[in-house]
Amino acid sequence: MPDAIPALKAQQSGKETGKDILSEQPAYDLIELFFFAYRDFVSDPDRILDEYGFGRAHHRVLHFVSRQPGLTIAELLDILRITKQSLNRVLKELIEKGFIESRMGTSDRRQRLLFATPQGHDLALKLAKLQTRRIMRALSExxxxxxxxxxxxxxxxxxxxxxxxxxxxxxxxxxx
Amino acid sequence: MPDAIPALKAQQSGKETGKDILSEQPAYDLIELFFFAYRDFVSDPDRILDEYGFGRAHHRVLHFVSRQPGLTIAELLDILRITKQSLNRVLKELIEKGFIESRMGTSDRRQRLLFATPQGHDLALKLAKLQTRRIMRALSExxxxxxxxxxxxxxxxxxxxxxxxxxxxxxxxxxx
DNA sequence: GAGATATGTCAACAAGGCTGACATAAAAAT
DNA sequence: ATTTTTATGTCAGCCTTGTTGACATATCTC
Incomplete structure (x- = not known):
């Protein structure tokens, strides 16, 4: 990390006020690469989602429900870190369009257990594969x-x- | 990558329709880790931005302008991949509040060259350091x-x- | 039975994307 | 010199996805 080198020298030769020099010298490379990588990574599924009238919020919900059959609302809220009102809006649409099913909890009947329908699993898998292709390309070699x-x-x-x-x-x- | 192993076996033993089996087996781990990591990574600056009445959109603009003094509108649009109307909304606020300055281009006077003011640089650096702390923690060891x-x-x-x-x-x- | 918990819902609002249309000034092309 | 293209700004309206606050219902727990 080239950015850290001048900082290190400055510290070694003089005296700095900061606590830890290494953490004080911005890691611009990793900050920016993360931004660009995420930008492109999440853009892949967009086209497909569009065909279904869904957005990225739907994708996130569908993904985790598909991956964790029987997920409860509370667990999903904890994963996504959004409000239940925000979740409910997209979840409702996913249920109405037949991509997710909500069943009453067995041990606790207040809970809603969420399951992807076959259609839901198909879409989730399709999107996951798309992103996996990008990941594999990055991991190759x-x-x-x-x-x-x-x-x-x-x-x-x-x-x-x-x-x-x-x-x-x-x-x-x-x-x- | 455990997910790839069953796929490889399936391919080796039978015949698959897909082109590349490795890229067909979802890399759930990297997909999900990327989601959670990004979620937390971008959340750090939020509290500080809030104090200034700014959001994440302002952060992105300020960051790249601070890093690339003299950036033009077109270059910024290409980095952020948003429309000029969206950019203009947040950029205007950053200029009004004195974090960014816009000067006329020298060779091409249609262009606006963007510069962070001292105040802008300060904020950008503060936010970058915050994110760097998280990065360094992850890189340690x-x-x-x-x-x-x-x-x-x-x-x-x-x-x-x-x-x-x-x-x-x-x-x-x-x-x- | 009382209170806590899991979920649903209504209403209003904010941030940050988008499109489409139109305007201006300056550069580039003819 | 005129025309066309380019870089930017702006108005108006819309969409998605987040927010808060209030309130309702069913069910579990004590």
Missing amino acids: MEPEGKEAVSRYLLRLIDPDDRTHVKQLVFGSGKT | MEPEGKEAVSRYLLRLIDPDDRTHVKQLVFGSGKT
């Missing part, structure tokens, strides 16, 4: 350790409090 | 090759057509 590094990096960008939760969600159990 | 891998991965997620442009923007010249 990359060592397994490289993929490991990327995975660990992304995981550690997440708020520490959420990491175990996310790990469970993503990997199924609790490893890294 | 990571080998230099790990950081390299992350950087290359993000770069290669970007549309191929844009990569050289982004490289120039991010790294200053044209290396990788």
